[in-house]
Amino acid sequence: MPIKSYLAxxxxxxxxxxxxxxxxxxxxxxxxxxxxxxxxxxTDTLDDASEDLLQVKIExxxxxxxxxxxxxxxxxxx
Amino acid sequence: MYxxxxxxxxxxxxxxxxxxxxxxxxxxxxxxxxxxxEEGIPNGANLDWKKGPCRFCGVGCGILVxxxxxxAVAVKGDPNSSVNKGLLCVKGYHQTMCIQSKDRLxxxxxxxxxxxxxxxxxxxxxxxxxxMKETIAAHGKDSVAMYTSGQSTIPEGYVASKLMKGAIxxxxxxxxxxxxxxxxxxxxxxxxxxxxxxxxxxxxxxxxYFITWGNNMAEMHPVLFSRMLEQKxxxxxxxxxxxxRTSRSSTASNKSILFEPQTDLAVxxxxxxxxxxxxxxxxxxxxxxxxxxxxxxxxxxxxEDKFKFKDKPEKIDFAAYKEFLExxxxxxxxxxxxxxxxxxxxxxxxxxxxxxxxxSYWCMxxxxxxxxxxxxxxxxxxxxxxxxxxxxxxxxxxxTGQPSAxxxxxxxGTFTHKLPKGVVMNPKHRELAAKIWKVxxxxxxxxxxxxxxxxxxxxxxxxxxxxxTQVTNPLVSLPKTSRYRPGMExxxxxxxxxxxxxxxxxxxxxxxxxxxxxxxxxxxxxxxxRRTQHWDKMVEGPGETTPDAWMTIEVAKRMGxxxxxxxxxxxxxxEIYNEYRQFHEGAKHGMAPLEVLKKxxxxxxxxxxxKSTQWRFNAKYDPACAEGKDFDFYGKPDGKxxxxxxxxxxxxxxxxxxxxxxxxxxxxxxxWHTGSMTRRIPVLHKAMPEAYVEFHPEDAKALGIxxxxxxxxTSRRGSCVLPASINERGLPTxxxxxxxxxxxxxxxxDVTLDAFCPISKEPDYKKCAVKVEKA
Ligand code: SF4
Numbered sequence: 001m002p003i004k005s006y007l008a009x010x011x012x013x014x015x016x017x018x019x020x021x022x023x024x025x026x027x028x029x030x031x032x033x034x035x036x037x038x039x040x041x042x043t044d045t046l047d048d049a050s051e052d053l054l055q056v057k058i059e060x061x062x063x064x065x066x067x068x069x070x071x072x073x074x075x076x077x078x
Numbered sequence: 079m080y081x082x083x084x085x086x087x088x089x090x091x092x093x094x095x096x097x098x099x100x101x102x103x104x105x106x107x108x109x110x111x112x113x114x115x116e117e118g119i120p121n122g123a124n125l126d127w128k129k130g131p132c133r134f135c136g137v138g139c140g141i142l143v144x145x146x147x148x149x150a151v152a153v154k155g156d157p158n159s160s161v162n163k164g165l166l167c168v169k170g171y172h173q174t175m176c177i178q179s180k181d182r183l184x185x186x187x188x189x190x191x192x193x194x195x196x197x198x199x200x201x202x203x204x205x206x207x208x209x210m211k212e213t214i215a216a217h218g219k220d221s222v223a224m225y226t227s228g229q230s231t232i233p234e235g236y237v238a239s240k241l242m243k244g245a246i247x248x249x250x251x252x253x254x255x256x257x258x259x260x261x262x263x264x265x266x267x268x269x270x271x272x273x274x275x276x277x278x279x280x281x282x283x284x285x286x287y288f289i290t291w292g293n294n295m296a297e298m299h300p301v302l303f304s305r306m307l308e309q310k311x312x313x314x315x316x317x318x319x320x321x322x323r324t325s326r327s328s329t330a331s332n333k334s335i336l337f338e339p340q341t342d343l344a345v346x347x348x349x350x351x352x353x354x355x356x357x358x359x360x361x362x363x364x365x366x367x368x369x370x371x372x373x374x375x376x377x378x379x380x381x382e383d384k385f386k387f388k389d390k391p392e393k394i395d396f397a398a399y400k401e402f403l404e405x406x407x408x409x410x411x412x413x414x415x416x417x418x419x420x421x422x423x424x425x426x427x428x429x430x431x432x433x434x435x436x437x438s439y440w441c442m443x444x445x446x447x448x449x450x451x452x453x454x455x456x457x458x459x460x461x462x463x464x465x466x467x468x469x470x471x472x473x474x475x476x477x478t479g480q481p482s483a484x485x486x487x488x489x490x491g492t493f494t495h496k497l498p499k500g501v502v503m504n505p506k507h508r509e510l511a512a513k514i515w516k517v518x519x520x521x522x523x524x525x526x527x528x529x530x531x532x533x534x535x536x537x538x539x540x541x542x543x544x545x546x547t548q549v550t551n552p553l554v555s556l557p558k559t560s561r562y563r564p565g566m567e568x569x570x571x572x573x574x575x576x577x578x579x580x581x582x583x584x585x586x587x588x589x590x591x592x593x594x595x596x597x598x599x600x601x602x603x604x605x606x607x608r609r610t611q612h613w614d615k616m617v618e619g620p621g622e623t624t625p626d627a628w629m630t631i632e633v634a635k636r637m638g639x640x641x642x643x644x645x646x647x648x649x650x651x652x653e654i655y656n657e658y659r660q661f662h663e664g665a666k667h668g669m670a671p672l673e674v675l676k677k678x679x680x681x682x683x684x685x686x687x688x689k690s691t692q693w694r695f696n697a698k699y700d701p702a703c704a705e706g707k708d709f710d711f712y713g714k715p716d717g718k719x720x721x722x723x724x725x726x727x728x729x730x731x732x733x734x735x736x737x738x739x740x741x742x743x744x745x746x747x748x749x750w751h752t753g754s755m756t757r758r759i760p761v762l763h764k765a766m767p768e769a770y771v772e773f774h775p776e777d778a779k780a781l782g783i784x785x786x787x788x789x790x791x792t793s794r795r796g797s798c799v800l801p802a803s804i805n806e807r808g809l810p811t812x813x814x815x816x817x818x819x820x821x822x823x824x825x826x827x828d829v830t831l832d833a834f835c836p837i838s839k840e841p842d843y844k845k846c847a848v849k850v851e852k853a
Contacts, residue, residue, distance in 0.1 A: 040102065
C-alpha cells in the first residue's frame with residue numbers, strides 16, 4: 001500500500017491544466033501552491049505495480065514539465 | 079479537521095504531503111499552500127467562523143477559526159486581514175491542534191511532600207496569594223516577582239503591571255520580550271524617543287530593495303517573506319540577505335552577503351562612511367531633522383551579577399562624526415568583517431541611490447547582540463543620512479518575534495522600568511499611572527529593579543523568594559540555563575508557573591496553574607506594525623483552565639486589592655482594555671476603540687479620527703506632526719532624530735584555541751520558540767522531531783564528522799549532545815555551528831552565555847565560543 005509524494009512542476013502558463021489533469025486521477029491528491037508554479041501530489045495505490053503504472057500515466061500529461069518524488073511510505077493494509 | 083488524522087493511513091498521507099511541502103519550501107522559500115487549510119474541513123460541516131490573530135509569531139496574521147459543537151475544527155487565513163490576505167504559514171494553519179494534547183494541564187497542581195497533587199483552582203489561588211503576602215511580610219516587597227511574556231495578551235500584561243507596580247508597589251516585573259525585543263526598544267528610544275516602527279507592512283508593496291540584517295524571514299516571518307517574494311517576481315524588487323549563516327532566506331534572495339559574527343557594527347559604519355564620502359547624504363533632511371550624539375564606549379558585557387551601566391550621551395557635530403567614520407572605510411572593515419570591499423560599496427550604493435526605495439528588516443540577529451542597541455542605532459543612521467524613512471517603501475523596520483511583544487510587553491510595559499505610558503523614573507508618568515490606577519503615587523517605586531537575566535540571578539542568589547511566571551518557559555529560553563535551572567530548584571524561592579502544558583519550567587514549580595489557551599479566552603495582541611487585534615473566546619477550555627488575566631485578578635483580590643481590580647469575570651477583557659486605552663489617549667499613540675477592533679481585522683495606532691496612521695513622523699500621513707513641518711520626530715523634545723556615533727567592539731566571548739567555534743542559536747519554521755506548543759502538533763513535530771547542530775561541510779570534513787552523528791557541543795558553561803547536520807536546513811559560515819533551541823531534550827541554552835547589551839539588557843544568543851567533539 002504505497003503512499004508517495006511528489007512535486008509536480010507545470011510548463012509555463014499550464015498550472016491550471018496540470019491541476020485539472022491530476023485531479024481527474026482518483027489515486028492522486030493535488031495541492032497547488034498559492035504563490036508558486038508547483039503542485040504537491042500525494043499518491044495512494046494498492047501495490048508497487050499500480051504505483052509504477054500511475055507514474056507513467058502522470059508523466060504523460062502534456063502540461064507536466066517535471067515530476068520529482070519527495071517521499072515514499074509503505075503503510076500496512078487497513 | 080483532525081479526525082482525518084486519526085487513522086494511521088491518513089496520518090501517513092499527511093506526512094507525505096508535509097514532506098513535499100517542506101521540500102517545496104526549500105526550493106521556493108516563502109511558498110504557501112492556501113488550499114491546505116480547507117482540506118480537513120469535514121464535508122457538509124456547518125462551521126461558525128470567528129476571527130482573531132494567529133497565536134504564534136509577531137507577523138500577526140489574521141486567522142479564522144471554524145468551530146462546530148464547541149470544538150475548533152478548522153483554521154484558515156482571514157482574507158480581510160491586510161497582513162496576510164488569507165494566507166498562513168505551516169504553523170498558522172495547524173495551531174489549534176495542540177489544545178487536544180493528552181498531557182494538557184487541566185487542573186491546578188500543588189506540590190505536597192515532593193509530589194504534585196490535583197487541587198481545586200480556588201484553593202491553589204489561595205495558596206499563591208497567601209504565599210505572596212507572607213513573603214512580602216517577611217522579606218519586603220522586592221522579594222516577590224512576576225515574569226510574563228510577549229505572548230501574554232494586552233489585558234494579561236496590564237493586570238500584571240497593575241498588581242506589581244500599582245498594588246504591591248514593586249518594579250519586580252519583567253518579561254521574556256527582554257530576551258528578544260529590548261534592543262529594538264532601546265534603539266527606538268535613543269534614536270527617536272518613541273518606540274516601535276514608523277512604517278507598516280504596506281512598505282513591502284512599494285520598496286525596490288529589501289535588505290535583511292541577520293534575519294531569516296523565510297522561516298521566522300514566512301508570510302511577510304512570501305509578500306516580498308511576490309514583489310520580487312511581479313515588480314523585480316530585490317532582496318539582499320546580509321547574515322552569518324546561509325539560510326532559506328539567503329537562497330531565495332537576489333544576493334547573499336555573509337559577515338563574521340559581531341562585525342555588522344563595522345559594516346553599518348562603513349556604509350555610512352560611503353554615503354558621506356560619495357555625497358549621497360540627504361543634506362537638507364539631515365540638517366532639518368537630525369542631531370548627532372555619541373555615548374560611552376567599552377561598555378562591558380554584563381556577565382557579572384549586579385552589573386550596572388548608564389550611558390552618557392554627548393552632542394557632537396557632523397565634522398566629528400565624519401572623522402569618527404574614517405576608521406570604517408570599506409577597505410579597513412573588509413579586513414575583519416570578511417565582507418568584500420565591493421559588497422560593502424554595493425550595499426552603500428543601494429541606500430545611497432536617491433531613486434531607489436529601501437526597507438531594512440531585522441529581528442533577533444541585531445537585537446540579541448551585546449551591542450544590540452548600537453546596531454539598531456546604526457541602521458537608523460543609514461536611513462536618516464539618506465532621508466529614507468517614514469515614507470511608503472522607505473524605512474528601517476524592526477520586526478518583532480512574539481505575537482504581542484509590541485502590544486503587551488512594549489505598549490502596556492511589562493518591563494521593570496516601564497509603565498503603560500512611559501517609565502517609572504519619570505514623575506509625570508508615575509502620576510498618570512497612579513491617577514488611572516487610583517493608587518497613591520508614592521506607591522509606584524521610581525527605580526527599576528531586575529531585568530530578566532538579573533531576575534533569575536537574584537533567584538539563584540536567594541534575593542527573590544517568590545516568582546510567578548506566565549505564558550513563558552524560561553528554563554528552556556534563558557541563556558545559561560545551566561545556572562538558572564539549579565537556581566530555580568532551590569528551596570529559597572517559591573515558584574508558581576501558569577501554563578497550558580507541562581514544561582521544564584513547570585517541573586520546578588511549587589504550584590502549577592492551568593491556563594486557558596489563546597482561543598479559549600478573549601484577548602488582544604499587538605503585532606510588529608503597531609496593529610492591535612482583538613478576538614472573542616471561541617471554545618471552552620478543559621477542566622479548570624482559567625485565563626491568566628483572571629488568575630492575576632483573583633490573586634490580587636485575595637491579597638486585599640479587590641478595589642483596584644473591580645472587573646467582572648465575563649467582561650474583564652473589555653473593561654481592562656477600556657481602562658488601559660486612557661494611558662495612550664491623543665494623536666501620538668491613540669488606540670482604536672474596542673467596537674472598531676471587534677469589527678475589523680485590527681487597526682494600527684496612532685488611531686486618530688477613525689483612521690490608522692500607517693507612517694509615523696511624516697506630516698503627509700501622521701496628524702501628530704507639528705504644523706508646518708514635513709517630518710517631525712516628535713518623540714524627541716526638539717523633533718529631531720539622533721544619528722549616533724557607535725563604534726565596533728568585539729563580542730563578549732570569541733573563539734580561541736580551547737573553544738574554537740562560534741555558537742549561533744535560533745529557530746526553525748516548524749516550531750514556535752521552546753516547542754511547548756508546536757511539539758504537541760503531530761505534523762509539525764514529525765516534520766522537525768529534534769534539534770541538531772549544523773556544520774559548514776569543510777569543518778565537518780576536517781573533523782571527520784558525518785551527517786547524523788552525535789556531537790557534543792561544549793562551552794565554559796555546559797554541554798549538549800545533538801546529531802550533526804551538514805548541508806541540510808542551513809549552512810553556517812566556516813568556524814561556526816548553529817543549533818535551534820526548540821528542543822527541551824537538547825538544551826543548547828545550557829551552553830550559551832548570559833552576556834547582554836549593557837543598554838537594553840538583552841542577552842546575546844548568537845555568539846559564544848564552543849568546542850565540538852564526537853559524543
Ligand atoms: S507567519 Fe506568523 S503569524 Fe502568520 S501564520 Fe505563520 S506563525 Fe502565524
